[in-house]
Amino acid sequence: RKEVEQDPGPFNVPEGATVAFNCTYSNSASQSFFWYRQDCRKEPKLLMSVYSSGNEDGRFTAQLNRASQYISLLIRDSKLSDSATYLCVVNMGYQLIWGAGTKLIIKP
Amino acid sequence: DTGVSQDPRHKITKRGQNVTFRCDPISEHNRLYWYRQTLGQGPEFLTYFQNEAQLEKSRLLSDRFSAERPKGSFSTLEIQRTEQGDSAMYLCASSTGQLNTEAFFGQGTRLTVV
Numbered sequence: 001r002k003e004v005e006q007d008p009g010p011f012n013v014p015e016g017a018t019v020a021f022n023c024t025y026s027n028s029a030s031q032s033f034f035w036y037r038q039d040c041r042k043e044p045k046l047l048m049s050v051y052s053s054g055n056e057d058g059r060f061t062a063q064l065n066r067a068s069q070y071i072s073l074l075i076r077d078s079k080l081s082d083s084a085t086y087l088c089v090v091n092m093g094y095q096l097i098w099g100a101g102t103k104l105i106i107k108p
Numbered sequence: 109d110t111g112v113s114q115d116p117r118h119k120i121t122k123r124g125q126n127v128t129f130r131c132d133p134i135s136e137h138n139r140l141y142w143y144r145q146t147l148g149q150g151p152e153f154l155t156y157f158q159n160e161a162q163l164e165k166s167r168l169l170s171d172r173f174s175a176e177r178p179k180g181s182f183s184t185l186e187i188q189r190t191e192q193g194d195s196a197m198y199l200c201a202s203s204t205g206q207l208n209t210e211a212f213f214g215q216g217t218r219l220t221v222v
Binding site: 004006008034041042043044045046049087089095096097098099100101 | 141143148149150151152153156164197199201203210211212213214215216218
């Protein structure tokens, strides 16, 4: 089992819809969590950190479920510009472990 | 620009040649990571430094790969006797290393081995 797993997608979603992805992690000692966004042939960029209490940034909501060992990302009112690959990252304290990413395609 | 910078952005080399990439992290960041990313995959960990000390190396890092961070600032990644399978994007990231802090990435060096 991979340490961090994501559904690779692609998720094809109409503009304006709500979409959610999960990311599961295997090590219960994982300390902190992040969502990154990566556009084609570009470097990953931080989208948001994931806090235990859940957090929201505009149309984006991130949640952490330690009991079930997953994090989630919800995007509301999706825009064409949200099309990208979304990578979850687990901080083990000594190393960052990356998922392979979920590809999202927003269609007009 | 005070972000992470990598040089070169692109490198095409013939199989068997040696290549060296450079990464300049954000100045106050003491932790520096190297990753390799191929199409459709997330970044694969190669190695990381805490200041000048190389604390961990992935088993992906064969003896043809070596990384240094001599003064705890910039880092170099060298690949000797390149193979076609080394073709990938090589990403460098830096962080403060503190809990709950994210990593910031450079734009990467895209290596093509022909």
